[in-house]
Structure formats: structure tokens, C-alpha cells
Amino acid sequence: MKKLILSLLAGMAVAFSVTGVRASEGGIPWDRFPVSRVTDMAALQNGAxxxxxxxxxxxxxxxxxxxRLRDIGLTEEQIKNNLMFATEKVGETMKVAMDAKQAKDWFGATPPDLTVIARSRASSGMGTGADYLYTYLRTYxxxxxxxxxxxxxxxxxxGMPNPLWELQGQRAAKYVEEKDPHDASKTHHVFAGFEQLTPGTMTQQEYDAAxxxxxxFLQWMGEPEQNTRVRLGVWVLIFLAFFTLIAWRLNAAYWKDVK
Structure with a gap:
């Protein structure tokens, strides 16, 4: 048992060290996405x-x-009147009107499809895909x-400019010089915060919430059934716990007279 515990502790130490290396290699640490938003219908509607x-x-x-947006509480009329700009049929997919060849000529590459972008940015030791997107859209x-x-x-x-700059405003990144702790003759540029150049239509708190x-919404779109799956999983665990209790008592009653 002692060897098992020591092995587990060693494994955890290695995991944490690998995570730290990946975080340092991948740039800034990712901010934690508020996961409660995925079950908030008003938040999902605003995200849409x-x-x-x-x-x-x-x-x-x-x-x-x-x-499919009816699953987040929108009516067909609301979808048609407020969210459909590239098609007239509510059963159509959310395709962009821009020609793929033109997009490649303009941007140098075809803009990726975003249906499963939150899932494709899977955890790499730094956080989830939602954490990455939440950080990315707030650090332009x-x-x-x-x-x-x-x-x-x-x-x-x-390669993509800030699509939400009107909401956030324009900012500049501030850097300071810090000496290398291992070599006093070297210095590094260290990020020291943002300087607001022009205001946006939202405050920083409002922008973070948006x-x-x-x-x-991007997280939900990658797996629309995830909220149902989570709710079902909770009920399954409750059932298993209840059934385990019943099985335990039946087992005790069955063997009570056996010596």
C-alpha cells in the first residue's frame, strides 16, 4: 500500500510538471470559462x-x-426575424454567404467552420477548448x-483581426523589462497589462460577460445534447446509488441465517 501511494504521488508530480511546461510553451495561462453559462438559456440566446x-x-x-436553436428556447419566428441573414429557410444550416475561394484570397486561408471549434480546441494541459476561446477573445x-x-x-x-473590437474598444499591450533569474545579463519582455486606447460600447465587465x-453558445453548438446528457447522468447515478442500497440490504437479509 505504501508503495502504491508513493507511485501515485510521483505520477501526480510528473503530471503537474508536464502541465507547467505546456503552459509555459503555449504562452499565457488560459482564463477559466464560467461553465454555468452553458445551462443558462438567456446566455445561450445572447451568444447566438x-x-x-x-x-x-x-x-x-x-x-x-x-x-435547432429552438432547443435554447427560441421560437421559429424569433429565429427567422432576428438570426437568419444568409438564408430564408429555418431548416437550412448556418452557412456563410462568402465564397470560400474569395475568402482564401483575402485572408490567406479559408476561415474555419465553427460548429465544433470548442471541442476541437481540446485540453492540452492548459484548460478546455472553452477556456481557450474565452481567453482568446479577450486578449486582442x-x-x-x-x-x-x-x-x-x-x-x-x-491572422484574424478582433471581430468584437467595437464592443471592447481598442487596447495596447504594455510590456516591462525583467532580468532573467538565471542569467543577469539577459532580460525578457513581460506582459504587464493592457492600456485602453479607445472605448468600446461595453464596459470591461459587460464585454467579459458577452x-x-x-x-x-459555441460550446453548446459543438454538442447540443450535452445538457440533456448531464441531467440524465445525474439521474443514472442517483438510481445506481439507490439500487446499490437495496441490493446491499437484500444481500444482508438473504445471508442472515447462513452460518
Missing amino acids: KLFVNYCLNCHSAAFMRYN YRDETKATGWNNLAFPNV VADLVA
Whole structure:
């Protein structure tokens, strides 16, 4: 038993050290996405609105149909009147009107489909795909050395400009020089925060909440049945616990007279 415990502790130490290495290699640590948003219908509806207004111009969600949005509490009329800009049929998929060849010519690459983007950005020791997206959409800053005029802390040298800059405003990244703790002759540029250049239409708190809603929708879109799956799983665990109690008492009653 002692050897088993020591082995487990050693394994945990190795896991934590690997996680730390990956975090340092991958840039800034990812912020934690507020997962409660995925079960909040109002948040999902707002996320859907943000998605069709700011993402669906260039990115498609070709594996999601508009009528599936009824699962987050929207009526067919609400979907048609507020969310459908590229088609007239509510049963159509969420495709973008932009031609793929033109998009590649303009951006250098075809913008990826976002149906399962939150799931494709799976955990790499730094967090979940939702954590990455939540961090990514909140760490854009102006960088005139780039062709688009934008850069990103979570995705350095990103090719896409900030799609939500009107909401967040324009910011600059501030860096300070710090000496290398292992070599006093070397210094490093260390991120020291953002400087607001122009205001957005939202405060920082409102913008963070809006991004959380958008990421919640992207998370939901990758697996629309996840909330049902979680609720069903809870009931299954409750049933198994109850059945285990009954089986334990039946077993005790069956063997009580056996010596």
C-alpha cells in the first residue's frame, strides 16, 4: 500500500510538471470559462445573437441548423426575424454567404467552420477548448507591425483581426523589462497589462460577460445534447446509488441465517 501511494504521488508530480511546461510553451495561462453559462438559456440566446452578428460573416457553422436553436428556447419566428441573414429557410444550416475561394484570397486561408471549434480546441494541459476561446477573445490588442493591425496574447501572430473590437474598444499591450533569474545579463519582455486606447460600447465587465455568452453558445453548438446528457447522468447515478442500497440490504437479509 505504501508503495502504491508513493507511485501515485510521483505520477501526480510528473503530471503537474508536464502541465507547467505546456503552459509555459503555449504562452499565457488560459482564463477559466464560467461553465454555468452553458445551462443558462438567456446566455445561450445572447451568444447566438453575437455569433450570427459577429462570427457568421466569415465563419460558417455548416453542421448546425437554424431550427435547432429552438432547443435554447427560441421560437421559429424569433429565429427567422432576428438570426437568419444568409438564408430564408429555418431548416437550412448556418452557412456563410462568402465564397470560400474569395475568402482564401483575402485572408490567406479559408476561415474555419465553427460548429465544433470548442471541442476541437481540446485540453492540452492548459484548460478546455472553452477556456481557450474565452481567453482568446479577450486578449486582442493593437499591433501596427502586423498586416491586420491586431495581435493576440493567446494566439500570437493571429491572422484574424478582433471581430468584437467595437464592443471592447481598442487596447495596447504594455510590456516591462525583467532580468532573467538565471542569467543577469539577459532580460525578457513581460506582459504587464493592457492600456485602453479607445472605448468600446461595453464596459470591461459587460464585454467579459458577452464573450462568456458567445463561448457558451459555441460550446453548446459543438454538442447540443450535452445538457440533456448531464441531467440524465445525474439521474443514472442517483438510481445506481439507490439500487446499490437495496441490493446491499437484500444481500444482508438473504445471508442472515447462513452460518
